Amino acid sequence: MTAMSADIFGKVHLGYLVIETEKFSDWRRFGRDAIGMHLDETLPGLMRFRLDDHACRFLVQRGPAEDTVALGWEVDDHDTFEVVEARIRAHDVPLTEGTAEEAGLRGVERFVRFPGPNGLAQEIYVNAERGSQTLHLGAPGGFVTGADGMGHVAIATKKPHQMHGYYRRVFDARLSDYIDETISGLKFKIRFLRVNERHHSVAIAAVNRLPLNPIRTRIQHCNIQVAELDDMALAYRRVKDLGFAMALSIGQHTNDKELSFYAVTPSGFEWEVGWNPIVVDETTWTPTTHQGISIWGHTPEGHNIVTMLERFTAGARSVWRAEDSVPALAGAGIADS
Numbered sequence: 001m002t003a004m005s006a007d008i009f010g011k012v013h014l015g016y017l018v019i020e021t022e023k024f025s026d027w028r029r030f031g032r033d034a035i036g037m038h039l040d041e042t043l044p045g046l047m048r049f050r051l052d053d054h055a056c057r058f059l060v061q062r063g064p065a066e067d068t069v070a071l072g073w074e075v076d077d078h079d080t081f082e083v084v085e086a087r088i089r090a091h092d093v094p095l096t097e098g099t100a101e102e103a104g105l106r107g108v109e110r111f112v113r114f115p116g117p118n119g120l121a122q123e124i125y126v127n128a129e130r131g132s133q134t135l136h137l138g139a140p141g142g143f144v145t146g147a148d149g150m151g152h153v154a155i156a157t158k159k160p161h162q163m164h165g166y167y168r169r170v171f172d173a174r175l176s177d178y179i180d181e182t183i184s185g186l187k188f189k190i191r192f193l194r195v196n197e198r199h200h201s202v203a204i205a206a207v208n209r210l211p212l213n214p215i216r217t218r219i220q221h222c223n224i225q226v227a228e229l230d231d232m233a234l235a236y237r238r239v240k241d242l243g244f245a246m247a248l249s250i251g252q253h254t255n256d257k258e259l260s261f262y263a264v265t266p267s268g269f270e271w272e273v274g275w276n277p278i279v280v281d282e283t284t285w286t287p288t289t290h291q292g293i294s295i296w297g298h299t300p301e302g303h304n305i306v307t308m309l310e311r312f313t314a315g316a317r318s319v320w321r322a323e324d325s326v327p328a329l330a331g332a333g334i335a336d337s
Contacts, residue, residue: 003086008075009172012195013149015074015128016056016106017222018121019267020063026266027060034239034263035224035273036138036231040131046105051143051224055107055131057150066267067217070113070121071153072106073171073195074128081126087170088114091328098123107131117163117325118155120218122170139235141228148198148279151223151272154190156215160206161333162325164191167202169329171195176280177255178289186214190293192255197280199256213323221262221270225277232259232275239263251297253277254290262298 021027024047031049032039037058038050049058063069075081088095098111103125111125137143143150157163167173173193181188187208192200205220207213226232236250245264252259260274 003083003090006083007172008080008083009174010196011076011080012171012201013074013147014071014151014153014195014201015054015108015125015149016059016072017068017153018059018061018070018072018106018123020061020065020067020069021267022062022064022066023266024060024062029242030244030263030266030271031058031060032138034235034242034244035271036235036238037143037224038131038133038135038137040133042133043105048105048107050131050135051137051150052145053130053135054145055129056105057145059106061105068120068153068219068222068267068269070123071116072108072111072123072125074149075124075126078126081124084124084170085112088112088329093326093328115324115326117159117166117330118157118218118323120155138238139226139228139231141226141231144225144227148196149201151225151274152198152201152203153222154203154205154220155218156205156213156220157325158206158211158213158323159325159330159333160189160191160204162327162330163204164193164334165330166326167193167195168334169331173202175287175334176200176285177287179255179293180289180291181293184214186210194280197282199258199277199280215269217267217269219269221272223260223272223274225258225274227275229259229275232261232273235273236261246301248298249301251294251299253298254292254295257295260298264302 040048047060048056051057095114107129108125109127111123113123116122176192179190191204193202248262250261256277258274258277262270
């Protein structure tokens, strides 16, 4: 069986995010005190946040981007690692071995890095190291990670078909469903892709029929999942009490039925804390289209004229800004059904 014909669906899991920022004190308060993650500051000049026994789920390092710069994907075994590696090399896309120091920062044995759509680097690894410190979480019930990965990311793009094609070709991602939604007067179509039974690990948002992207950052939001409803409610209260901006109040999504809220990180992208999404049954699941992202709630908070102008400006600039879709790995893209 060749790398192209092998099916690795179910053997890939979102493992970590790499974030670049100069706002270390704000991120310390946001990640540990507001969201409730374990903070590890044993290494100079960076922070690592943990959700579970893995040594690193969020690597926060100094840099000017104020953004997520890489996604780390855990694969089940070395055979799966080699399948992904072969797919990248077969299409002449550059692939770089991470240094021992970089692997140590991420808490992994080894990893390779390759380009991803919208300037978001992709990294794959097999074995994650376990954290040496006793875990201290602000969520007494803990976070849900395990076989389905640690959550998901949402990415805004001008090239949704190519991005869909990329994740299908590299990780054998499957379409879960669509949502049609109007946000700030713009009509969006959002595609939800899964690489295992988690309803989605990547959501792809695009403005219908307009070549613009109103989101400055490489990801629009990331999601983590708590095990208990009370832990989500406590985190929501801490975010507000500590003075961090809230993007969307608590609500429930139409497609995966997750209850969640969205806070604004110190770097500007959003952070969703959710509880109890559905798990996909591969034997019965059929993709559908939902109207609107929420059954109830998710009311915008703190969206003033300044926020609206910032998004308008970012959207206008994006018309002229090139967006790399990594065409060699995107294939012909995936057309809407």
